[in-house]
Amino acid sequence: MTPYRTLRIALLGAGSVGAQVASLLLKHGDELAARAGARLTLAGIAVRDVDAVRSADLPRELFTTDARELILGSDIVIELMGGIEPAREYILLALGSGADVITGNKALLAKHGDELFELAEQVGAQLYYEAAVGGAIPIIRPLRDSLAGDRVQRILGIVNGTTNFVLDLMDSAGESFDSALATATALGYAEADPSGDVDGHDAAQKAAILAGLAFHTRVPVEAVHREGISGVTAEDVEGARKAGYVIKLLAICERLTDPETGLEGVSARVYPALVPRDHPLAAVRGANNAVFLEAEAAGSLMFYGAGAGGIQTASAVLGDLVSAARRHVVGGPGVAESTAGELPVLDIGKVATRYRIRLAVLDRPGVLAEVAGVFSEHGVSVEAVEQSVSAGATAEATATLVVGTHLATEAALAATVAALEEQSSVVAVQSVFRIEGE
Amino acid sequence: MTPYRTLRIALLGAGSVGAQVASLLLKHGDELAARAGARLTLAGIAVRDVDAVRSADLPRELFTTDARELILGSDIVIELMGGIEPAREYILLALGSGADVITGNKALLAKHGDELFELAEQVGAQLYYEAAVGGAIPIIRPLRDSLAGDRVQRILGIVNGTTNFVLDLMDSAGESFDSALATATALGYAEADPSGDVDGHDAAQKAAILAGLAFHTRVPVEAVHREGISGVTAEDVEGARKAGYVIKLLAICERLTDPETGLEGVSARVYPALVPRDHPLAAVRGANNAVFLEAEAAGSLMFYGAGAGGIQTASAVLGDLVSAARRHVVGGPGVAESTAGELPVLDIGKVATRYRIRLAVLDRPGVLAEVAGVFSEHGVSVEAVEQSVSAGATAEATATLVVGTHLATEAALAATVAALEEQSSVVAVQSVFRIEGE
Numbered sequence: 009m010t011p012y013r014t015l016r017i018a019l020l021g022a023g024s025v026g027a028q029v030a031s032l033l034l035k036h037g038d039e040l041a042a043r044a045g046a047r048l049t050l051a052g053i054a055v056r057d058v059d060a061v062r063s064a065d066l067p068r069e070l071f072t073t074d075a076r077e078l079i080l081g082s083d084i085v086i087e088l089m090g091g092i093e094p095a096r097e098y099i100l101l102a103l104g105s106g107a108d109v110i111t112g113n114k115a116l117l118a119k120h121g122d123e124l125f126e127l128a129e130q131v132g133a134q135l136y137y138e139a140a141v142g143g144a145i146p147i148i149r150p151l152r153d154s155l156a157g158d159r160v161q162r163i164l165g166i167v168n169g170t171t172n173f174v175l176d177l178m179d180s181a182g183e184s185f186d187s188a189l190a191t192a193t194a195l196g197y198a199e200a201d202p203s204g205d206v207d208g209h210d211a212a213q214k215a216a217i218l219a220g221l222a223f224h225t226r227v228p229v230e231a232v233h234r235e236g237i238s239g240v241t242a243e244d245v246e247g248a249r250k251a252g253y254v255i256k257l258l259a260i261c262e263r264l265t266d267p268e269t270g271l272e273g274v275s276a277r278v279y280p281a282l283v284p285r286d287h288p289l290a291a292v293r294g295a296n297n298a299v300f301l302e303a304e305a306a307g308s309l310m311f312y313g314a315g316a317g318g319i320q321t322a323s324a325v326l327g328d329l330v331s332a333a334r335r336h337v338v339g340g341p342g343v344a345e346s347t348a349g350e351l352p353v354l355d356i357g358k359v360a361t362r363y364r365i366r367l368a369v370l371d372r373p374g375v376l377a378e379v380a381g382v383f384s385e386h387g388v389s390v391e392a393v394e395q396s397v398s399a400g401a402t403a404e405a406t407a408t409l410v411v412g413t414h415l416a417t418e419a420a421l422a423a424t425v426a427a428l429e430e431q432s433s434v435v436a437v438q439s440v441f442r443i444e445g446e
Numbered sequence: 447m448t449p450y451r452t453l454r455i456a457l458l459g460a461g462s463v464g465a466q467v468a469s470l471l472l473k474h475g476d477e478l479a480a481r482a483g484a485r486l487t488l489a490g491i492a493v494r495d496v497d498a499v500r501s502a503d504l505p506r507e508l509f510t511t512d513a514r515e516l517i518l519g520s521d522i523v524i525e526l527m528g529g530i531e532p533a534r535e536y537i538l539l540a541l542g543s544g545a546d547v548i549t550g551n552k553a554l555l556a557k558h559g560d561e562l563f564e565l566a567e568q569v570g571a572q573l574y575y576e577a578a579v580g581g582a583i584p585i586i587r588p589l590r591d592s593l594a595g596d597r598v599q600r601i602l603g604i605v606n607g608t609t610n611f612v613l614d615l616m617d618s619a620g621e622s623f624d625s626a627l628a629t630a631t632a633l634g635y636a637e638a639d640p641s642g643d644v645d646g647h648d649a650a651q652k653a654a655i656l657a658g659l660a661f662h663t664r665v666p667v668e669a670v671h672r673e674g675i676s677g678v679t680a681e682d683v684e685g686a687r688k689a690g691y692v693i694k695l696l697a698i699c700e701r702l703t704d705p706e707t708g709l710e711g712v713s714a715r716v717y718p719a720l721v722p723r724d725h726p727l728a729a730v731r732g733a734n735n736a737v738f739l740e741a742e743a744a745g746s747l748m749f750y751g752a753g754a755g756g757i758q759t760a761s762a763v764l765g766d767l768v769s770a771a772r773r774h775v776v777g778g779p780g781v782a783e784s785t786a787g788e789l790p791v792l793d794i795g796k797v798a799t800r801y802r803i804r805l806a807v808l809d810r811p812g813v814l815a816e817v818a819g820v821f822s823e824h825g826v827s828v829e830a831v832e833q834s835v836s837a838g839a840t841a842e843a844t845a846t847l848v849v850g851t852h853l854a855t856e857a858a859l860a861a862t863v864a865a866l867e868e869q870s871s872v873v874a875v876q877s878v879f880r881i882e883g884e
Contacts, residue, residue, distance in 0.1 A: 032743060036597070043594055043662055043784040132776075138592055144744035146584070146592030154576055154584030156481055157764020159474070224481055288750065291729065305470060306582035306761035309751035312726065313744065323744035326595020334781045338570075343772045346481040 012041055015333050016051040018082035018107075020075055020098055021089035022062050024318030025112060025139065026053070029086060029325050031064035040326070044333035052078045063318060080105055084332050086325060087111040088139075096120050103127045103135065108332040108342065110325055112139030118213035118229035121220070125345045134335060134342025136328035141167060141214045142297050144320035145313040146327070151221040156346070159304040160222040163261040164283075164445055167214040169295035169315040170205035171237050171257040173197045175280070176293050178245045179254055185240055197295050207236035208278040211259045219261035219276040222301070224349035227261075233277035233356035240280050244439050247366065247410065253282035254290045258444055264354055267417065273354040281444040282364060289445060300445070357419035361442040362391070364412050367428065368435040371405040375433045379409060382431060386424040389414040406435055412443075450479055453771055454489040456520035456545075458513055458536055459527035460500050462756030463550060463577070464491070467524060467763050469502035478764070482771035490516045501756060518543055522770050524763060525549040526577075534558050541565045541573065546770040548763055550577030556651035556667035559658070567782035572773060574766035579605060579652045580735050582758035583751040584765070589659040594784070597742040598660040601699040602721075602883055605652040607733035607753040608643035609675050609695040611635045613718070614731050616683045617692055623678055635733050645674035646716040649697045657699035657714040660739070662787035665699075671715035671794035678718050682877050685804065685848065691720035692728045696882055702792055705855065711792040719882040720802060727883060738883070795857035799880040800829070802850050805866065806873040809843040813871045817847060820869060824862040827852040844873050850881075 019030055033040065033050050041047045053066065054075035072078055075098055079085055085102035087109060089095045095116050102109050104127065111117070117124070117140055128135045138148045142165075151160070166172050170192055177188040189206065192198035204210050212232040219227040237257050248255050262275045283290050288310050292298040297315025302308050314320040335342065369375045376393065383390050392412040413421070421440070428434050457468055471478065471488050479485045491504065492513035510516055513536055517523055523540035525547060527533050533554050540547050542565065549555070555562070555578055566573045576586045580603075589598070604610050608630060615626040627644065630636035642648050650670040657665040675695050686693050700713045721728050726748050730736040735753025740746050752758040807813045814831065821828050830850040851859070859878070866872050 028743070032595070036595075039597075040595060042787070045782070045784075144741075145747060146588035149587055149592050150584035153769050154587050154762065154765040156768035157470070157478060157766070158761040159477075288729070291726070303582075303761060305466070305757045305764070307752045307755075307758050309583060309749075311747075311749055313747035317745075319743045320745050323596040323741060324592065326743070327592040328595075330594035331591050338781055343776055344483070346483075349480070 012045060012047045013337070014047040014049050015083040015336055016081060017048055017329065018051055018078045018085045019053045020085065020087045020095070022053050022055050022066070022071070023088065023090070024063055025321045025325065026088040027062045027064040027066065028318040028322035029088065030066050030070070032322055032326060034066070040330060044330045045337040046333045048329065048333060051082050054078050076101060079107070082107055083336060084108045084110065084329065086329065087113060088325070090115070092116055092119060099124055100127060103131055103133045106131060106133060108134045108136070108335065110136040110328040110332060112137065112321060112325060114140040114210070114213040114217060118216040121217070122226060128342060129344040132342060134332060136332060138328050139321045139324035141217055142299060142311065143313070143315040143317060144323045145297060145299065145311050145315065146324070147299050147311050148221065150311065151218070155303055155306065158306050159263070161263050161302045161304060163218055163222055163259070163299060163301045164289060165214070165218060165259040165299040166256055166289060166292050166297050167259045167299070167315065168205050168211045168257060169297055170198045170202065171211070172292065172297070173295040175237060175240065175245070175255055175257060178240070178242060179249065182242060182246065184242045185238060206238050208234045208257065211257060211278040215259035215261060215276045215278055218259065218299070219274055222261055223263060223274045223351055224346045225274060225351040227274065227276050227353055231276065231353040233279070235279035237280045241439070244441070248282050248441070251364070252285050253443070254285055255280050255441065256283045256289060258283070260444060262359070264359065266352070266354055267358055271352070273352040275354050275356070275359045277356055277359065279442060281442045283445045287445040357422070358417060360415045360417045361444065362413055362415055362446065363421055364410060364441050364443060365425070366438040367409040367411065368406050368438055369409050370433045370435060371407040372433070375407070376409070378431060378433055379411070379428065382427045383411065383413070383424055386420050386427065388416040388420050388424050450483060450485045451775070452485040452487050453521040453774055454519060455486050455767065456489055456516045456523045457491045458523065458525045458533070460491050460493050460504070460509070461526065461528070462501055463759045463763065464526040465500045465502040465504065466756040466760035467526065468504050468508070470760055470764060472504070478768060482768045483775040484771045486767065486771055489520050492516050514539065517545070520545055521774060522546045522548065522767065524767065525551060526763070528553070530554055530557060537562055538565060541569055541571045544569060544571060546572045546574070546773065548574040548766040548770060550575065550759060550763060552578040552648070552651040552655060556654040559655070560664060563783045572770060572781065574770060576766050577759045577762035579655055580737060580749070581751070581753040581755060582761045583735060583737065583749050583753065584762070585656070585737050585749050586659065588749065589656065593741055593744065596744050597701070599701050599740045599742060601656055601660055601697070601737060601739045602727060603652065603656060603697040603737040604694055604727055604730050604735050605697045605737070605753065606643055606649045606695060607735055608636045608640065609649070610730065610735070611733040613675060613678065613683070613693055613695060616678070616680060617687065620680060620684065622680045623676060644676050646672045646695065649695060649716040653697035653699060653714045653716055656697065656737070657712055660699055661701060661712045661789055662784045663712060663789040665712065665714050665791055669714065669791040671717070673717035675718045679877070682879065686720050686879070689802070690723050691881070692723055693718050693879065694721045694727060696721070698882060700797070702797065704790070704792055705796055709790070711790040713792050713794070713797045715794055715797065717880060719880045721883045725883040795860070796855060798853045798855045799882060800851055800853055800884070801859055802848060802879050802881060803863070804876040805847045805849065806844050806876055807847050808871045808873060809845040810871070813845070814847070816869060816871055817849070817866065820865045821849065821851070821862055824858050824865065826854040826858050826862050
């Protein structure tokens with residue numbers, strides 16, 4: 009009974025996030041209307057199967073299979089279907105009709121963000137995507153707006169809850185990767201096919217989005233260096249713990265100078281890394297997410313919270329919805345994404361970090377000098393070496409060498425590892441981890 | 447040499463934040479222009495004394511003592527003078543002329559926010575204030591926009607760096623309050639007159655701003671219950687530590703139900719409280735700030751970073767500047783503050799927390815039963831009691847009793863304390879601390 013104008017909202021998808029968005033929108037309609045300055049009417053929910061079971065009890069008459077008709081009659085379209093098509097087609101249709109669009113579709117943004125943002129700018133519409141990274145944690149808006157006047161230097165993000173849950177369980181309970189993943193699956197933290205999380209695809213999509221935002225440039229997901237966590241062993245986790253580190257799957261976005269050209273560029277990469285135990289990211293437990301960032305003026309900032317979950321992510325979607333509605337009320341076109349930076353994405357080979365390399369070597373005199381020589385030949389400076397004799401299963405006894413390095417480029421390190429593997433005294437290069445957050 | 451339109455920026459004040467804003471604006475002008483889509487020209491800096499020494503090297507010709515003339519010729523006005531007048535007058539003048547305004551003036555917002563926001567809405571201008579709370583930490587925009595679709599239940603904020611530095615030093619080095627404050631002053635973390643920080647005035651202003659934003663209502667600073675840290679002793683800190691807590695000055699904003707009327711209201715309060723050592727806020731060291739919040743859908747979130755400092759706070763101001771400039775480029779009026787909540791602010795007496803009360807009592811039989819009886823008479827349920835005999839300076843030996851309570855209202859607790867002070871066996875009520883974050 010308010011004098012507000014009415015905005016028609018179309019919801020595409022009623023999965024775990026979509027159902028919660030619809031439910032909260034219906035439940036808190038009056039409150040949201042007061043905040044937005046407009047009545048937000050849920051015009052319909054487009055789904056493939058009207059009769060599917062939902063995680064929230066929603067009026068059956070809202071459901072439709074005709075997404076196009078729903079979109080064309082709406083002021084604001086919320087896309088929570090996931091996947092590339094038809095999500096891409098529907099968003100283009102919505103933007104083309106002048107509607108603002110809210111999406112949590114990180115795969116689509118990482119792959120077709122350019123196309124979507126360009127159309128939005130062209131027609132003066134706005135594309136919101138706070139839910140695409142970090143679930144409920146406000147991170148898109150802080151990067152896009154709050155830090156727009158600063159120079160972000162580096163982002164270290166724990167942006168995938170599944171892998172953090174698995175690594176945390178390996179660290180806290182000494183479980184193997186397989187056992188921890190089985191627990192994650194049983195508890196609903198991992199999907200039946202966990203490869204999107206475990207192999208770092210999800211984190212790489214988020215890294216592409218974060219790097220683009222932070223450095224005001226376009227970072228295609230294909231340019232993100234990606235390594236997953238399936239190779240991380242209980243021994244790696246235990247060794248890291250003893251050395252004062254915890255292994256975390258990090259999405260890293262960095263502003264760098266190309267060591268060859270001296271020109272500015274960016275790096276976006278995802279891999280399991282050693283993080284010092286006293287770093288704020290080391291305290292991020294279970295399926296939580298956190299984004300730690302360093303900016304020229306602001307210094308170090310951290311954003312922490314639930315990185316996934318239907319109702320948590322719905323919070324981010326509804327925040328975008330209120331923002332979109334307020335914009336409709338005051339009028340005027342949307343603000344385009346800022347990509348004036350146009351920075352090149354550097355190849356992983358040009359990135360320098362510190363490393364810890366675990367080697368199985370023959371337990372005989374001169375091996376240490378031989379190994380040290382290989383590092384030195386490739387310009388990789390050794391900081392510390394730990395040696396321990398292990399019960400060899402082979403005829404000759406073997407020892408374990410853990411080599412910690414100073415800063416070295418990935419290219420130099422890769423060449424070092426290749427040369428080590430050629431050494432007759434080196435039985436195996438068992439693991440290589442980068443150290444981040446120091 | 448870009449085809450951008452030019453926006454004229456007026457800066458009022460060239461103190462530690464203002465000088466950094468001017469310096470970064472001049473240094474990164476091209477980059478900011480590319481992001482904002484407009485050239486940001488620093489039209490002038492209004493100061494009282496053109497010849498004063500500044501913390502950054504700035505062109506002398508930018509300085510003027512004629513703030514009014516500068517304001518009237520500008521598109522965006524940045525107010526970093528602090529204080530109530532003439533800051534209030536200048537902001538009203540700027541908004542009245544149609545300029546957007548950016549301010550970090552928490553005292554002014556907490557006292558005259560209503561008047562400023564109303565004028566902004568009336569003329570369609572926007573008032574930005576990310577720098578007013580949490581220095582560089584993006585907290586205003588996340589609350590105002592990202593969480594606009596959610597229901598914030600509670601905020602626990604460490605929003606004053608000086609007091610956190612002092613309390614942290616007392617905790618980590620066992621220093622007395624006076625000694626820790628002297629160190630903070632020597633290191634520049636505390637002002638010559640530290641009362642604004644130490645007595646909780648600064649935190650109370652921030653609590654008023656945060657509570658208003660989080661609950662979409664107006665919370666006058668006078669309605670914020672405020673207690674400072676000057677009464678916190680080394681013994682309090684040590685006792686808290688032994689019991690698994692750390693003492694932090696918290697700004698607390700809570701959505702509550704009035705226990706008498708059953709109606710919804712809010713509480714905003716500032717006091718030193720016991721925080722469990724495993725709470726994320728317990729890890730906030732030195733002069734850092736953090737805002738921990740709980741929302742219905744989003745769950746628990748935390749924002750962490752540098753809460754003060756010239757260049758850090760300048761980051762927040764420049765983020766607002768880019769946002770304001772983008773809005774100018776696309777056109778349209780500003781989005782008004784949302785205060786439709788219109789929730790009453792509950793008196794502190796209606797707030798319920800848990801407490802730890804330290805008593806000096808006469809060391810004689812029956813005292814424990816007598817003290818327990820007083821709690822019980824006032825409806826305060828006792829959870830645990832620790833007793834230790836201390837070397838009494840009086841003729842009769844005294845003992846220390848530490849009483850931990852279950853949830854009780856401030857009113858019930860105050861009546862209990864008053865009654866305890868009447869007991870002949872109670873020598874003194876030595877300290878009363880609330881427990882928060884459990």
